[in-house]
Amino acid sequence: MKLKFLTSKWIVVFLHVALWALFVSYPYIIRQSFGDQHPGGRKTNIYFEIHNLISFITWISLFYVNAYLLMPLFFNKKKFDKYGLVLLLTFLVLFCINYLSFSALMPGTKFKIAGSILFYLIPSFFVLIWSIAYRIWIDKVKEDKIKVERQTENLKTELSFLRSQVSPHFMFNVMNNMVALARKKSDLLEPSLIKLSSLLRYMLYETDEEKVSVRKEIDYLQSYIDLQKQRFADNVIINVLLDDVNDQYQIHPMLLIPFVENAFKHGTGMFTPEIDIRLRMDDRRLFLDVQNRYNDNGIEVRDRSSGIGLANVQRRLNLLYGNNHRLDIIKENNRFTVSLEILL
Helix, strand or coil: CCCHHHHCHHHHHHHHHHHHHHHHHHHHHHHHHCCCECCCCCECCHHHHHHHHHHHHHHHHHHHHHHHHHHHHHHCCCCHHHHHHHHHHHHHHHHHHHHHHHHHHCCCCCCCHHHHHHHHHHHHHHHHHHHHHHHHHHHHHHHHHHHHHHHHHHHHHHHHHHHHCCCHHHHHHHHHHHHHHHHHCCCCHHHHHHHHHHHHHHHHCHHHCCCEEHHHHHHHHHHHHHHHHHHHHHHCEEEEEECCCCCCCEECCCCCHHHHHHHHHHCCCCCCCEEEEEEEEECCEEEEEEEEECCCCCCCCCCCCCCCHHHHHHHHHHHHHHHHEEEEEEEECCEEEEEEEEEC
16 A cells, blocks of 8 residues: 555655654764763763754755755766766765864864764765665655556546547538539549548557657648648648658657647638648657637637647646657737647
């Protein structure tokens, strides 16, 4: 059984305070049992207590600096050589602080390196081990939480992907266009049917996979855009530039289509509508820019089954890619612009 209560914010704060209080008070508890004397047999004094306090402050600083700065900055990014160098410098600084504190507060007492190693640097080492273990534990808790959220998100969006990722209005219009092409015995009927078949095949089968090749996702986008071009003919200006991509990279399916679908849904019911779509890759980074005109005063047809929506897409991107993506949505000057960057 997992101890979920240990991840509660206030429980974590309480445990930190309690453990540090025990850590700080332990030497005094031991000292009381031996007549309130330090190892040299002399009575403790205020300067010795201040020296101890400074030592405790440096240990606490070492714990949190390592856990929240050094490990995320170096250890978690597998920069072990830099991490080891920084730790070495950190221990040298701690040793100097201990020496300066001892010399300033107890000038009549000789500073012994062996004593400093035994009573200061060795405890510092154990504090460091404790800090590393703590960082690994909170990273594991965070990773488990993200996994659970991803599983929940996949369950919530699966039906939406398989049944209604593409607007039913779009599908009905495509079918009507094909009926018209069949009556005219147009040569465009066969390629249109092939594109629609490709679209449906991807929606129903490829989305079962956790990831698909970027090429398949772009082919799906191209089929969708081609059918939209056929649907609107010359009534909408559609500018599309989809660059070639490296097939070795993969992406979670159905991440890109909501932005394109949103442009056609909101950017076509106005005077001189125009939609711009640009997709490119630079090494491992994928860039998608979609822009459409919009009219705040226009009458918009609402379609509750037209996909998972931009808000849910943003949430899905956060869960799947975290800091490895950037999404900017700008609405100004009667233009709606989406700029997406993903590190694959």
